[in-house]
Amino acid sequence: MTAFILKRLGFAAITLFAVLTIVFFIVRVLPGDPALAILGDQASQAALEALRVRLGLDVPLYQQYVAFLGGVLVGDWGISMVSGRPVIEEIIKVLPATLELTIASLILGVVVGIPIGVWSAVRRNKLPDYLARIGSLLGLSFPAFVSAVLLLLFFSIQLRWFPVISSGQGGSLADRLRDLALPAINLGLIMAAYITRVTRSAMLEVLNQDYVRTAHAKGLVFAVIVWRHCLRNALIPVVTVVGLYLGILIGNSVLTEIVFNRPGLGKLIVGALNQRDYTMLQGMMVIYTLIVVLVNLVTDLTYGLIDPRIKYA
Amino acid sequence: MKARMGIALAGLLVAGNAFAAGTTLNVGMGSADAGKLDPHVATSTPDKGLLHWMFSGLVRIKPGEASPEFIEPDIAKSWTTSDDGLTWTFSLRDDVECHGDYGKIDAEDVVYSLKRSANPEVSAFAKDYTAFDSIEATGPLEVTIKLKNTVPSLLGLLVPYHGGNIVCKDAVEALGEEYQRTPIGTGPFMFAEYQPQQYVKLVANPEYYRGEPKIKEIYYRYIPSDSSRDLAFQAGEIDMIYGKQEQTWVERIQKVPGTKVTVMKPGEMSVIHLNMTMPPLDDVRVRRAVAHAINRDAMVQFKGPDVTLAALSPVPEGHLGFTADVPTYEYSIDKAKALLAEAGHPDGVTIKAIHTTLPGMLSTMEAVQALLREAGITLEIETVEHATFHEQIRKDMSQVTHYAAARFPVADVYLSQFFHSDATVGTETAIANFSHCAVADAEIAAARVETDPAKQLALWATAQQKIMDEVCAVPVVQSMQLWAWKDTLDLGVTVNGSLNLSPPVTEQAAFSE
Numbered sequence: 090m091t092a093f094i095l096k097r098l099g100f101a102a103i104t105l106f107a108v109l110t111i112v113f114f115i116v117r118v119l120p121g122d123p124a125l126a127i128l129g130d131q132a133s134q135a136a137l138e139a140l141r142v143r144l145g146l147d148v149p150l151y152q153q154y155v156a157f158l159g160g161v162l163v164g165d166w167g168i169s170m171v172s173g174r175p176v177i178e179e180i181i182k183v184l185p186a187t188l189e190l191t192i193a194s195l196i197l198g199v200v201v202g203i204p205i206g207v208w209s210a211v212r213r214n215k216l217p218d219y220l221a222r223i224g225s226l227l228g229l230s231f232p233a234f235v236s237a238v239l240l241l242l243f244f245s246i247q248l249r250w251f252p253v254i255s256s257g258q259g260g261s262l263a264d265r266l267r268d269l270a271l272p273a274i275n276l277g278l279i280m281a282a283y284i285t286r287v288t289r290s291a292m293l294e295v296l297n298q299d300y301v302r303t304a305h306a307k308g309l310v311f312a313v314i315v316w317r318h319c320l321r322n323a324l325i326p327v328v329t330v331v332g333l334y335l336g337i338l339i340g341n342s343v344l345t346e347i348v349f350n351r352p353g354l355g356k357l358i359v360g361a362l363n364q365r366d367y368t369m370l371q372g373m374m375v376i377y378t379l380i381v382v383l384v385n386l387v388t389d390l391t392y393g394l395i396d397p398r399i400k401y402a
Numbered sequence: 403m404k405a406r407m408g409i410a411l412a413g414l415l416v417a418g419n420a421f422a423a424g425t426t427l428n429v430g431m432g433s434a435d436a437g438k439l440d441p442h443v444a445t446s447t448p449d450k451g452l453l454h455w456m457f458s459g460l461v462r463i464k465p466g467e468a469s470p471e472f473i474e475p476d477i478a479k480s481w482t483t484s485d486d487g488l489t490w491t492f493s494l495r496d497d498v499e500c501h502g503d504y505g506k507i508d509a510e511d512v513v514y515s516l517k518r519s520a521n522p523e524v525s526a527f528a529k530d531y532t533a534f535d536s537i538e539a540t541g542p543l544e545v546t547i548k549l550k551n552t553v554p555s556l557l558g559l560l561v562p563y564h565g566g567n568i569v570c571k572d573a574v575e576a577l578g579e580e581y582q583r584t585p586i587g588t589g590p591f592m593f594a595e596y597q598p599q600q601y602v603k604l605v606a607n608p609e610y611y612r613g614e615p616k617i618k619e620i621y622y623r624y625i626p627s628d629s630s631r632d633l634a635f636q637a638g639e640i641d642m643i644y645g646k647q648e649q650t651w652v653e654r655i656q657k658v659p660g661t662k663v664t665v666m667k668p669g670e671m672s673v674i675h676l677n678m679t680m681p682p683l684d685d686v687r688v689r690r691a692v693a694h695a696i697n698r699d700a701m702v703q704f705k706g707p708d709v710t711l712a713a714l715s716p717v718p719e720g721h722l723g724f725t726a727d728v729p730t731y732e733y734s735i736d737k738a739k740a741l742l743a744e745a746g747h748p749d750g751v752t753i754k755a756i757h758t759t760l761p762g763m764l765s766t767m768e769a770v771q772a773l774l775r776e777a778g779i780t781l782e783i784e785t786v787e788h789a790t791f792h793e794q795i796r797k798d799m800s801q802v803t804h805y806a807a808a809r810f811p812v813a814d815v816y817l818s819q820f821f822h823s824d825a826t827v828g829t830e831t832a833i834a835n836f837s838h839c840a841v842a843d844a845e846i847a848a849a850r851v852e853t854d855p856a857k858q859l860a861l862w863a864t865a866q867q868k869i870m871d872e873v874c875a876v877p878v879v880q881s882m883q884l885w886a887w888k889d890t891l892d893l894g895v896t897v898n899g900s901l902n903l904s905p906p907v908t909e910q911a912a913f914s915e
Contacts, residue, residue, distance in 0.1 A: 119790075120786070120789075120790040120793050120794060121787070121790045121792070121793050122789070122792070123787030125789075125792055125796070126751040126789050126792070127437075127438065127443070128443065128445060128526040129526060130445070130792065130807070130821070130834060131436055131445060131526065131527065131529075131564075131749075131809075131833070132526040132527075133447070133522060133528060133529035133833070134830055134831060134832060135522040135528065136525065136526050136528055137528075139522050139524075140524045143523075144641065171437060171438070172435075172436070172437070172438075172582075172583065173579055173582045173583060174583060179598060182598045183598055183599060238629055238630075238633075239769045241629075242633070242635050245633065245637055246633060246636060246637055247496070249637070252634075252637070252639060253630060253633045253634040253637050253639055254623065254625065254630070254634050254639050254640075259425075261629075264460060305909075322769025346599075346631075347434070347574065347626050347627045348627050348629070348630050349630070350600075350623075350624075350625050350626075350627065350630055350634075351599075352597070352599035352600055353599070356434050356435070356599050357599070359434065360434050360435055360599075363787075363788065363789060364437075364789070365789050
């Protein structure tokens with residue numbers, strides 16, 4: 090197990106290096122001048138040139154690259170070109186809000202999606218199955234920003250249960266839960282839709298296996314067959330989807346962050362892209378890559394917990 | 403059990419109401435986050451709007467107005483000028499305190515601040531101050547500015563706008579790089595806190611020289627989603643809201659009970675710049691055909707009659723130096739077609755524009771595209787993301803450039819930045835002359851140093867006439883600034899305009915409930 094983890098971390102380091110190199114050059118190839126984005130359209134050429142020098146954009150690209158890599162190795166991710174604050178500080182300030190939203194959505198997605206998927210498979214081609222399939226299809230096809238606005242209209246404007254503006258950093262636990270509720274429901278229900286479909290499909294496959302028939306023949310209680318024997322075997326593809334979707338969820342949370350006005354990595358990266366904030370984009374890519382690598386590692390390790398027959402080499 | 407859960411949920415909801423009222427003003431701004439909070443670098447509407455409430459100038463434009471004709475004393479209590487207009491002496495108030503513990507403002511601070519504004523290393527507005535020969539403290543509370551030549555509105559450069567915002571020397575030196583994140587001014591409100599992507603909190607300045615503000619806290623909330631901002635206003639979570647420049651927004655937000663909607667100057671001028679060096683636009687007949695094909699009345703109807711004005715001249719109406727006495731090109735498809743035929747294009751022409759994807763600007767350009775098509779002018783629009791748009795149009799890559807801008811309301815600013823050859827894109831002194839217009843250089847330069855106001859106005863008028871005669875550009879519409887706030891909020895002034903594009907929240911502002 091330790092050797093497996095070390096090997097995966099080794100691969101992660103190579104992946105990180107490749108991503109950083111690609112991102113470094115891609116953001117500089119993109120049209121758009123950071124100095125102009127920062128100083129605005131009335132700035133003189135002299136002011137723009139002075140800023141380019143201060144930002145270190147006047148030195149050759151390879152020198153910028155070496156300086157950047159050297160900085161990353163010693164934990165210096167640079168200073169945001171736009172705000173002037175350290176990149177790491179900017180990221181750390183909003184990272185908890187993103188993690189909070191992602192984890193809450195994941196929990197909601199799993200808690201809602203797996204039971205419905207199992208129920209749908211067990212009641213195949215009956216009313217509950219049709220309802221679950223239609224519901225999950227709606228969840229998959231509804232754009233997140235549309236469902237977000239609908240949730241706001243109903244729960245914040247009509248019922249006045251939740252605020253329109255989520256601070257993402259309320260003082261008390263009650264404040265935080267209140268801020269988190271609607272964004273988590275918005276993302277969580279989309280995730281639940283994915284999980285429902287994958288669980289249903291995996292369960293249908295398992296329910297037709299010989300050992301399930303044998304368990305029936307032995308007179309085992311149906312609920313025990315389904316929840317203890319079938320679900321455990323059906324969980325591998327579900328965990329794979331959850332792992333894959335988690336990375337996507339973090340990346341796709343931007344629309345939810347914008348509509349609910351929550352802080353988060355999504356808003357940070359969109360702002361950095363618009364402003365051509367090279368250092369911020371690079372720092373964000375480090376974080377995204379680390380998260381994806383970590384999630385994949387955890388996903389792989391979870392397989393072994395679900396199915397003890399899986400060995401790590 | 404259910405009842406207990408219901409009570410718990412209700413308690414959770416009630417406990418979470420974090421939005422205080424009475425002396426706390428919540429403002430919703432259409433931006434994802436703060437940018438630069440150093441007033442000598444801040445150029446975006448959200449940043450300027452916030453800094454507006456924190457800084458003072460030597461002089462100021464009366465709150466609620468946007469025109470230099472309303473200039474009145476601010477940090478300077480009085481001033482004198484030499485007969486030749488080249489030497490200006492300002493006498494300062496002795497009771498202006500910097501925010502925090504940075505002491506009183508004196509002449510050294512003002513000199514430091516204005517020199518900083520003129521320094522391209524640290525200021526985005528250095529070019530505005532190139533006519534300054536010297537800035538000296540001629541007494542503890544006296545500042546003398548000497549000019550190399552007269553400028554169209556010296557006092558306009560000293561209002562709390564761009565480089566005219568007075569920074570405190572000790573604060574800038576003590577804070578260093580941190581100053582751009584912790585702005586220290588002398589205005590009615592002081593910087594207190596910044597939460598990334600959420601808000602900047604300001605608190606009342608108890609030492610403000612015009613009296614302590616009645617509003618004690620301002621939360622300047624960054625809410626990029628238009629619909630969320632509107633919903634938050636509707637829900638009462640914010641008291642003042644930055645509007646979308648659309649008629650439908652005004653109509654929608656007016657329906658929210660207890661709302662006051664304000665349409666303010668300066669308008670953002672939409673102008674179609676025609677590159678006079680690129681065929682077929684190098685032929686004035688083709689440019690005139692374009693002008694005849696654009697129906698301004700239709701454009702005003704399209705953008706909304708309550709929020710836009712038709713534009714006649716390259717200088718917006720109401721600005722110092724504007725004249726309506728310019729060659730106008732009435733909407734006429736027949737004339738446009740005849741001019742094209744005369745120029746050797748009986749089957750029409752195709753022209754290309756690189757354009758931003760910003761929805762407000764793009765919808766204007768698409769409407770222009772539809773109008774031009776009627777006259778046989780095919781306008782091909784290549785849309786690119788906003789930062790790319792700004793870079794490419796400055797590399798002289800676009801035949802047609804649609805630009806929308808609000809500037810200091812003096813003709814010289816518009817004429818110098820957009821129509822003087824020094825500002826031609828692709829040159830070392832470039833600013834925003836996208837058309838390569840050079841037909842009025844002499845008049846623009848002469849007006850800049852003319853001391854006789856009547857002669858200056860005449861020179862500006864001639865420049866506008868020449869620009870329109872040659873059709874360097876086609877002015878289309880002015881889109882006004884839109885804000886709304888609760889009618890329980892009394893700003894204490896009538897709001898007709900605001901140079902910094904945000905309503906004046908001063909020591910006089912207060913909630914009536």
